[in-house]
Amino acid sequence: MTGRLRKATGRYAGRTAQERQAERRRRFLDAALTLFGGEPGYRATTVAALSEAAGLSTRQFYEEFRTLEDVLAVLHLEVNDSAEEAALAALVETPDRPVAERAAAVFRAYAAHVTGDPRRTRITFVEIVGVSPRLEHQRLARRARWVDLLCAQARDAVERGEAVDRDYRVAAAAFIGSVNGLLHDWSAGWVDASLDEVVEELVRVLLGLLRT
Known part of the structure; x- marks a missing residue:
């Protein structure tokens, strides 16, 4: 048969x-x-x-x-999902803290997660880039989620009187690009600084964007 x-x-x-x-x-x-x-x-x-x-x-x-590309797509989403969970957990743990402390907690949690395993860093910032139009769309869509999260936190900071009331979308996109680039370079050994120093610099940049 x-x-x-x-x-x-x-x-x-x-x-x-x-x-x-x-x-x-x-x-x-x-x-x-x-x-x-x-x-x-x-x-x-x-x-x-x-x-x-x-x-x-x-x-x-x-x-x-179906293909190895399907495997990479799943891995990329898994790494981003777990990093997002770490960042959101840090927000939950610092609901009433000043914006500088909340930002530091979020980026410390995010950075510790994506750099804690060099394999996750490479999946997030290196291997996913330029594979195919499909994965480029996925990569940019996930970046847009981070931009949305940052814009939501900026609005919250405005309501608390901690930030200037303006449209933060372009600034958020620029900042997320800086985060990705700096963490990639740091993980590759091109930035001579500790992870805490990297996070502190990112927080300073963010606070400058908020014009507190």
């Missing part, structure tokens, strides 16, 4: 088919974080190499993803 192979749906070793599939997908993503975010990098990684690093087969890869 011929036909297309179907994924198993029953339990095996106490786990459902969905649980086994999620584990395989996670293994591919973890292996991709190491290969894309380290050596040899996304552009030099093959499906076969990724599958070998994950301890799985290429057939299993194509059951979970």
Whole structure:
């Protein structure tokens, strides 16, 4: 009897088919974080190499993803989501603090997250750039989320009397670009400063934009 192979749906070793599939997908993503975010990098990684690093087969890869670009897209979103969660958590923990203290807490949390693992830094600032129109759109869309977050905090600062009332969107876009560039250069060893010094400089730039 011929036909297309179907994924198993029953339990095996106490786990459902969905649980086994999620584990395989996670293994591919973890292996991709190491290969894309380290050596040899996304552009030099093959499906076969990724599958070998994950301890799985290429057939299993194509059951979970269409292309390596799909894997990179998922990783990029995961890294950004977790960095955003860290930044928002810092805001929640400093609701009534002055704007300078809130800004320092947010950027310290964000910077510590994206630079805490060099692989995440490379995924965020290096490997995602210029891959395809699709991933450029995703990268810029995620940057726009950070701009929106910064604009929302600027409006909050205005309402508190801590900032001048004006349109902050262009300034926010410029600032986010500076954040990305500085953290990339710092992680690459091109900036001779501690992470705290980098965060302090970013906070000074931000406060200058707010014209407190």
